[in-house]
Amino acid sequence: MATDIQTIKQRFGIIGNSVLLNREIEKALLIAPTDLTVLITGESGVGKEVFPQIIHQNSARKHGPYIAVNCGAIPEGTVDAELFGHEKGSFTGALTDRKGYFEAADKGTIFLDEVGELPMATQARLLRVLETGEFMKVGQSKGQKTDVRIVAATNVDLLKAIRDGKFREDLYYRLNTVPINVPPLRDRKEDIYLLFRKFASDFAEKYRVPAISLKPDAQQVLEKYRWPGNIRELKNITERLSIFEKDREISADELKTYLSAPALEQHPAVITQDSNTNFSTERELLYKILFEMRADVNELKRMIYGKTSHEMPRPIPMPQSHSIQMVSDVIPEEDEKTLSLNEVEKDLIIKALERHNGRRAEAAKDLQISERTLYRKIKEYDLEN
Numbered sequence: 001m002a003t004d005i006q007t008i009k010q011r012f013g014i015i016g017n018s019v020l021l022n023r024e025i026e027k028a029l030l031i032a033p034t035d036l037t038v039l040i041t042g043e044s045g046v047g048k049e050v051f052p053q054i055i056h057q058n059s060a061r062k063h064g065p066y067i068a069v070n071c072g073a074i075p076e077g078t079v080d081a082e083l084f085g086h087e088k089g090s091f092t093g094a095l096t097d098r099k100g101y102f103e104a105a106d107k108g109t110i111f112l113d114e115v116g117e118l119p120m121a122t123q124a125r126l127l128r129v130l131e132t133g134e135f136m137k138v139g140q141s142k143g144q145k146t147d148v149r150i151v152a153a154t155n156v157d158l159l160k161a162i163r164d165g166k167f168r169e170d171l172y173y174r175l176n177t178v179p180i181n182v183p184p185l186r187d188r189k190e191d192i193y194l195l196f197r198k199f200a201s202d203f204a205e206k207y208r209v210p211a212i213s214l215k216p217d218a219q220q221v222l223e224k225y226r227w228p229g230n231i232r233e234l235k236n237i238t239e240r241l242s243i244f245e246k247d248r249e250i251s252a253d254e255l256k257t258y259l260s261a262p263a264l265e266q267h268p269a270v271i272t273q274d275s276n277t278n279f280s281t282e283r284e285l286l287y288k289i290l291f292e293m294r295a296d297v298n299e300l301k302r303m304i305y306g307k308t309s310h311e312m313p314r315p316i317p318m319p320q321s322h323s324i325q326m327v328s329d330v331i332p333e334e335d336e337k338t339l340s341l342n343e344v345e346k347d348l349i350i351k352a353l354e355r356h357n358g359r360r361a362e363a364a365k366d367l368q369i370s371e372r373t374l375y376r377k378i379k380e381y382d383l384e385n
Contacts, residue, residue: 004029008058012050015198016191020183025054031178032058037130039115039175040153042182045232051180052111052151061149064108067101072114079122086138102135102146109149115175116156116167123168130174150175185227185234192223192234199235203242210248212241217252225259264372346381349374353383 005025008014014025031038032055040048049068056066074082085100101110112118118126129135130150134143152175161167185192196214204211214222227233237258241250256264348367356362364374378384 008054012054014047014050015195016188017194018183018188018191020187021191024051024180024182027178027180028054029058031055033060035059035149037149037175037177038151038180039178040151040180040182041158042153042155043184043228043230044155045230046182046184047231048153048155048182049111049113051182052109052153055151056109056111056149059109059149061108065105066109066111067105068111068113069101070113072117076119079119080125081138083122084125084135084137087140097137100135100137102129102148103144105148106146107148109151112150112152114154114156115152116154116158116161120166120168123171127168127171127174130171185230186225189223192227193219195231195234196222196238199238200242203239207242209242212238212245212248212250214255215249215251218250218255221252221255221259225264228260261372342381345377346383349377349381350383 005022008025008029009016014021028038028051038052038055040051042048052068053066056062069083071079080086081098081100083100083102085098085103087097112126125135129146129148132143133145133147135146136143156167158167158172158176162169162172185195193214200211200213203209229236240258241255245254247254349363352363352366353360356366360374360378361371364371367374369377
């Protein structure tokens with residue numbers, strides 16, 4: 001199977017060696033010879049559209065038609081006519097009979113991208129195709145058969161859509177016979193630089209310029225960035241760098257100007273090597289602040305609630321295992337009801353700024369968060385003045 005996966009990657013231009021990616025490709029190959037319905041999930045830009053092609057080209061239907069339909073791009077008023085066809089005179093503008101995609105894809109595969117965007121009435125029609133293999137054209141009173149395999153994809157949380165009354169539960173389970181979940185780029189860190197190099201080479205050839213490369217610090221930024229737009233975002237940024245940067249070796253500072261600030265901010269400042277704990281999220285970092293600055297928290301509580309030092313709970317030391325404890329372990333239960341996590345964070349920031357006479361760089365260093373994160377928090381809590 002490893003050889004098959006490598007062949008598939010070469011054939012369909014898939015770059016990467018991620019275990020998560022390989023597992024989903026292997027799953028697609030295993031179910032391709034069957035006629036099972038497949039639901040492909042994953043964030044926007046992860047490359048979901050290649051999996052229906054893998055399934056179709058490795059199935060008995062590979063000599064039949066393959067039709068890809070972007071359900072989200074079809075106006076709601078015409079989606080039924082597009083998918084199932086219509087008869088002449090069935091609505092204004094229907095001057096002739098027209099085949100729909102399900103009729104045109106007979107004996108082949110139809111890929112319904114953004115299936116979560118379909119209107120509820122169209123979902124009922126789609127469910128009928130899945131259950132009986134029949135559909136009716138708009139304006140037609142008699143159903144007709146179609147032999148088509150359905151592969152659907154969505155970046156929408158369909159279970160949430162079901163709870164919100166926007167997607168049929170019975171249709172979800174019909175579509176989700178075999179689930180394939182394409183991993184986001186941030187979970188494929190070993191593939192990010194490989195993809196960058198491939199895109200850099202492609203754009204160098206396209207624009208007839210030397211290929212860009214990254215300095216070591218820029219490569220670290222590239223791999224730590226969260227890539228909310230996934231592969232599509234990486235490709236777009238590589239193209240812009242290839243066009244606009246005169247220096248073909250890109251530094252970290254140059255690269256950051258092309259990246260989304262919120263996605264950069266989701267990474268806390270790197271903790272120095274003498275730190276015994278590695279914190280990967282701002283939430284965990286806040287817990288660390290609460291532990292290391294517990295004297296400030298206690299003083300804050302005294303200021304707010306008027307408690308004396310002998311009434312304060314004894315600070316809980318950081319466990320030897322360095323596991324993260326909940327805030328409720330630090331703040332007693334009666335204080336939890338009135339002192340929210342946001343209030344504690346806000347007051348810690350205020351005190352740090354006061355200690356350093358408003359010097360944000362030093363306050364950020366004291367709090368062990370990045371200056372960018374501190375600036376965002378100051379704006380969030382309206383502390384500009």
